[in-house]
Amino acid sequence: MKNTILSLLTILFGLSTVFAQSEKDSVKVHFRVSDTHIDPEYKGNGTTLDSIFSKLLADSISDPTHRLVGVKVTGAASPEGSVKFNRYLSEKRADAIFNEFRSRGLLADSMATFEYIGRDWQGLQREVEKDPNVPYQAEVLSLLEKINGSNPPSHPLADLKNLNGGVPYRYLLSRLFPDLRASRLSVEYERVYPFIEVPDFPLEYPDITMNLTGEILPRPFALGSVKECRPFYMGLKTNMLYDALLIPNIGAEFYVGKNVSLTADWMYGWWDRDRTHYYWRAYGGNLGARWWFGKEADEKPLTGHHLGIFAGVITYDFELGKGGIMGGIPRGTLWDRCNFISGIEYGYSLPVAKRLNIDFSLALGYMGGKYIKYEPKHGFYIWQSTHRLHWFGPTKAEISLVWLIGCDNYNRSKGGKK
Numbered sequence: 500m501k502n503t504i505l506s507l508l509t510i511l512f513g514l515s516t517v518f519a520q521s522e523k524d525s526v527k528v529h530f531r532v533s534d535t536h537i538d539p540e541y542k543g544n545g546t547t548l549d550s551i552f553s554k555l556l557a558d559s560i561s562d563p564t565h566r567l568v569g570v571k572v573t574g575a576a577s578p579e580g581s582v583k584f585n586r587y588l589s590e591k592r593a594d595a596i597f598n599e600f601r602s603r604g605l606l607a608d609s610m611a612t613f614e615y616i617g618r619d620w621q622g623l624q625r626e627v628e629k630d631p632n633v634p635y636q637a638e639v640l641s642l643l644e645k646i647n648g649s650n651p652p653s654h655p656l657a658d659l660k661n662l663n664g665g666v667p668y669r670y671l672l673s674r675l676f677p678d679l680r681a682s683r684l685s686v687e688y689e690r691v692y693p694f695i696e697v698p699d700f701p702l703e704y705p706d707i708t709m710n711l712t713g714e715i716l717p718r719p720f721a722l723g724s725v726k727e728c729r730p731f732y733m734g735l736k737t738n739m740l741y742d743a744l745l746i747p748n749i750g751a752e753f754y755v756g757k758n759v760s761l762t763a764d765w766m767y768g769w770w771d772r773d774r775t776h777y778y779w780r781a782y783g784g785n786l787g788a789r790w791w792f793g794k795e796a797d798e799k800p801l802t803g804h805h806l807g808i809f810a811g812v813i814t815y816d817f818e819l820g821k822g823g824i825m826g827g828i829p830r831g832t833l834w835d836r837c838n839f840i841s842g843i844e845y846g847y848s849l850p851v852a853k854r855l856n857i858d859f860s861l862a863l864g865y866m867g868g869k870y871i872k873y874e875p876k877h878g879f880y881i882w883q884s885t886h887r888l889h890w891f892g893p894t895k896a897e898i899s900l901v902w903l904i905g906c907d908n909y910n911r912s913k914g915g916k917k
Contacts, residue, residue, distance in 0.1 A: 525685040526551040528596055529677065533580070533797075535591035536730070537599060542677075548599060568687045570611045572597045575619040575683075577676035578656055582617060584797045589615040592682040600684060619679045620646050620655070626675045633675075634667045731905035732760075732800040736858065738899045741766055746781050750899065752789070754800040762787045762809070776875045778818040783837065785811030785895075787844075799910070801903065802848050802856065809862065809895070810841040818875070822883070826870045838868030842894040850910035854903045862895035 529542040539545030574593030576585035593613050616622075624643040627633050642662060646655040660668045732754035741748045750764030765784035771777065787809030795803030814837045815826040828835040842864020848856045867890070872883045903909060 523685060523687050524551060525683055526596075527681050527683045530588075530592055530595075530680045530682070532680065533584075533588070535588060535595055537595050570597075570687070571614065571685045572611055573614045573616060573683045573685075575616040575622060575679060575681055577679040578618045578620060578623060578659070579672065579676065581794060581797065583794070586615060586617045587798055588680075589617050589682075592680075596682040596684050618656075622679050623671070623675060626678060627671070630675065632670075634670050635663050638662060639667045639671075730907040732908045733904045734801050734856070734901045735904060736764075736899040736901040738764070738766075738897050740896055740898050744768075745770065745779065752801065752901075758791045758796055758800075760789045760791065760801060760805075762789060762807070776818055776820050776823075778816050778823060780816040781813065783811060783813030783840075785809045785840070789844075801901075801908070802850060802910070805846050805848065805860075807844045807846070807860075807862075808842070809844065809864075810839070812837040812839055813866075814838070818873075822872060822874045823880070824870060824872055826868065826888075828869050828871065828885070835869060838866060838870065838888060840864065840866045840894050844895065844897075846897065848901065853909050856901040856903065856910070858897060858899040858901050860895070860897040860899075861893065862897075863892065864894040866890040866894055 526547055528537055528544045528547060530536075531538060531541060537544055537548075539548070572593045574589035574591070574596075576588040576592070578585075580588075590613075593615060597611060597613075620643060624640065624647055627636060627639055627643060630636075633639055639659075639662065642655075642658060645652060646659075652658050659671075662668065734752040736750045736752065738748050738750070746766050746768035748764060748766035750762060752760050752762045754760045763784065763786050765782075767782040768780065769782065770779040787807050789805045789807035791800065791803060791805045793804040796805070813826060815824075817824055827837045830836075842862040844860050844862035846858055846860025848858040850856050866888060868888050869885060870888055871885050873880045874883055875881070
């Protein structure tokens, strides 16, 4: 009896090996430089994704032998750029391809494992080995073996750029780096084929009988829709210096891509006390554009250093009990009723909370137009003189509290993604 049971177990083990076969599918999508969003028109991404979507959807609905085992998601970046920014690109690119599958109800979060490569030096070495047209191929491979070895150089990117006068690097940058800006999703599953059902039959001993039947295991698919958020970066702000001067103001800033944002702001304070001849009035606004630069700006829009240009108009009326000054000519043409202002600004936006920044900036430029001086006498405001303003120097100062609005528009904690 003991020998018979051992024989039966051996047969069953062999059958399970034959009827459960492991298979894998994978898909790779490419990204543009410094981008983390999938462009269907770039490098055939749309066709590639549609093909794998159709296959997995058909397997999950019409094929009862399909059992998902696991999902591995890998994000990578080409070597140029900072280590921290390339790590950020790797994470976002991995999230992008996984969200494409998850939003279609094909994958469950619990089954995925993620790998963030950052600078893909190993991928670059594989591409160089396959391309005989790489200038100084042997020397490039020797350097890449050191970079990927146990004791890599301190500044691998600089070493690669300086190799043979930069000739190999320029070739790699234009020909091979685009294929490294990618993320890959690999799906591993089993094809489990049911055993053929056979009638009960007696074994050598009549007290032992067994029926060999197949059993279809449930598939761990999580069907349903997941709402995907498209990144959007906007800031609403108020200049606290103007607020302190009792001039309420509000501004808005919109990130349009490639480290560029557009700005608009408006102020309006219209205070007066006729009995004491006290006037504190100002209103006007600016339109401008900013270019963001530096490590912080590369890691997250609307953060870090910025240079900008702006232009606007302003009208004012200031009188503190005696003589007053008024910007623009009352009842004049549109161009006479205000002063014009323009300039170049530099600033820095400092994160202070998850959705709050403080923006410091100072502008130099030109302010021009007409203004008048007047005095209050006998219940009237008597015109004294008209002047033309030509001012070159500081034209705007800003310490603004900025509220960050939009999907993905928040300050990460130090130390990376949690």
